[in-house]
Amino acid sequence: MSHRFVPVGWTRSKILYDAALLGGVAAYLVAYVRLAPLLGATPLDDQSLRMRAFGSGAFLLLTLALAIGPLARLDPRFLPLLYNRRHLGVVTCLLALAHAAEVLGWHFAFSPTPGAVALLTTEPGALPFIAFGLLALCVLILLAATSHDFWLAFLGPGLWKGLHQLIYLAYAAVVAHLAFGRLQDPGALPLALLLGLAVCALLALHLIAASREARVDADIAPPAPVAPWLIAGRAAAIPEGRALVVRPPGGEKVAIFRHEGRLSAVSHLCAHQHGPLGEGQVLDGCITCPWHGYQYRLEDGRSPPPFTERIATYRLRLVGGWIWLDPRANPPGTHVPALVLP
């Protein structure tokens, strides 16, 4: 969190995550270089093998990075993968850069034309594949360079999130790069199957998760008899330490937490990356975001000192066992007394 600047706030979880990530990538690269010559019909030199190992590794990691979001929404057991996804994205970019370096070193090593110029003016097929690869690489570099809390704070979570949604463009460009490039070579059938399978699986995951969320988003809280209050739900339906997520008409969602016989309402959006606070739980007396563990006090939506994040709070009423919510957000960090349950 944000009380002082540190380049990377290392924790045991992050170290384990990165160790598993780097170990997995190294194992994949070694396995590819050793096994691909045995499986492929055409003999390849070492540099070509490395080029393909880095490229396919980057594609698989990018597919994994894009699959983590819907997996975590469909099953909370995948949430630990989301915790440090940015490092996964940076490693993907490094693999893509290594792939590009190998390409320049192989195809244009003895060219009288500078490598970058030759790369931009050479397209072997009717459909361009180098241009798509370059587009994807540029997007990956931009996203990796801004994958840091400094840029998140500098741009604000809304703009940062919007910028990082360029990853979908990068994915389409990577698929085009593979489809118009490597798939045109003889003996690319295993890659074609892998590509088709990865794309279908990713699309299916995102569509299933999105349709489930669309159903929740469509559930708008009805108005109470007294304006501007809304009927949020039954107090008894909220488990201890968890939240009921309510969507006011035309507004962002609100999370109503129950903790030790009291109810408190705060914004559903974490101040860090707009993570879904209402899917988190109360730990050590604080609302804890399920994405990266940012914490907020129930009564005022402020992070415990020395941290400085704040989220909006809301007023609640209890009428005959039903929770009424005032959908007008208080300024972030405003103290609202918790609603005591009878």
Add this chain to the structure above:
Amino acid sequence: MRLRHRRVHLLAWRALLVLLPLILGAALWQRAAAPAREVPVRIAPP
């Protein structure tokens, strides 16, 4: 995620649902239309 970002997210995946099969279809068409490329071989410098 803000509702605005969720809408962009959903729109992006709907676009990809159309775009990715189109890309794969175009790749298959190019492969069928053109003779198969040879895997390039390293040529020693002069």
